[in-house]
Amino acid sequence: MPRLTPLTPDTAVGASRDLLADLVSRHGHVGAMVSTMAHSPAVLGGYLQLSRAMGRAKLDRGISERISIAVQTVQGCGLCLDAHVGAARALGIDEAEIERARTGTSADPAIAAVVALGLQVHREPASITDDQIAALRAHGYSDRAIADVVGVVALNVLTGAFNLLAGLTPGSDTGA
Missing domain, CATH: 1.20.1290.10 (AhpD-like)
Incomplete structure (x- = not known):
């Protein structure tokens, strides 16, 4: 059972709302992890940046x-x-x-x-x-x-x- 409640662009605030709204507009939805990370804009933003960066990794x-x-x-x-x-x-x-x-x-x-x-x-x-x-x-x-x-x-x-x-x-x- 989840300990933290997933957020949506309507329930998130500040930078998290903006990040979620952007993701939903581009992908149609986000998973439970991303929507739950929105409780911390620092964690969500850091995850998104590191994930994008690792998409450019040289490793197979x-x-x-x-x-x-x-x-x-x-x-x-x-x-x-x-x-x-x-x-x-x-x-x-x-x-x-x-x-x-x-x-x-x-x-x-x-x-x-x-x-x-x-x-x-x-x-x-x-x-x-x-x-x-x-x-x-x-x-x-x-x-x-x-x-x-x-x-x-x-x-x-x-x-x-x-x-x-x-x-x-x-x-x-x-x-x-």
């Missing part, structure tokens, strides 16, 4: 989804996990690879290395070593792609933590 979308699946499995946000598993399937990632992502790995050693980095950024970023970064470069990852891992993890921490705090679960994202 399939890899980003695998990192997201790994992080959300650890974080425990069912709503986010369902969304990222659905996105991975839409990209053609098979069920075995999705299961590997849930455990923080991949059949492909290069993908396994970057997914592991994502989990490490989430759990213990101070333990990342120069050798790990060198190994990622040897797998063909650019510095930009490696840096993008932090953005993917940050976006997942924000959305997952928000959904858990707000009590949003699969089935509660009915749109506003």
